[in-house]
Amino acid sequence: MIHQPGQEQRPYRKRKRKLALAITLALAVGLAGKAWSDTMAVPEVVSVAFSTQxxxxxxxxxxxxxxxxxxAGPDMPPSRLRGIVKQVNALKPDLVLIAGDMVSEKRTATQLYSAQEAIEPLAELVAPLGVIAVPGNHDHWLDIGEVTEAFGKAGVxxxxxxxxxxxxxAIAGVDDDFTGRADLERTLGAARGLSGPLIILTHSPDIFPQVPDGSGLVLAGHTHCGQIAWPWGGSPATMSRYxxxxACGVTRERGNMLVTSGGLGTSVLPFRLxxxxxxxxVTVGGS
Structure with missing residues (x-):
């Protein structure tokens, strides 16, 4: 029998390739499971207090x-939103604020819903001071007229x-900045005749640098906290020019406080990671 150089290493190399493939598949399956678990998790309740003079x-x-x-399907059908509404009601809020993007038209969705179907579960929200929303970019892209009408039917x-x-x-609601519709000056002008602490509700947090010093509290969404983030913090993309x-959580600058929510659903891809x-x-109370 003629011995070929390296012949004894071939079985070892095959086993090494199979092991590498098995590890890669295991990691892929593990990440997929983690992504679906994060996507469908019961929303975490994050509490913060804002003091005022x-x-x-x-x-x-x-x-x-x-x-x-x-x-949108598969991750946020109306039935899941109804469960989230029950979770919100259990918190006994005085006021519910919605920072835009109720609807979805993402191509990766397994099922899309009309504005009426998407928003109808919000009619079950219970808040003595009401439910108030501002438009997001997806609300405009779908049909802002239909979205506004559906909000009205749901008591929002x-x-x-x-x-x-x-x-x-005093609640000041800014139209969507991402699609170029925000008019902060007009919004603040509309709030001048109102009393009490000022709460600025906006879809995108990118208006925050333009908010006058010492104005108060700004509540935003849009970024999804990246939706797909690094395990050590931060994310590859935020949809924010800053x-x-x-992108996420609480920011304090120039006497103002910004809260950027990670949101509830998904955009572009139907999963979180x-x-x-x-x-x-958010508790607004005297200092």
Missing amino acids: LGSANLPVRIALLSDIHV SVLANDAVQAGPL GQRY FTRPQIWL
């Missing part, structure tokens, strides 16, 4: 902040560069 007998006020619900007020009194709070600066759905519970 403006005293009122009606403070503190508990605000439930929802954003980026993106009703929509603010687009306008403001309203909600109990002891990168990671306002290392980011969980969020409900923020």
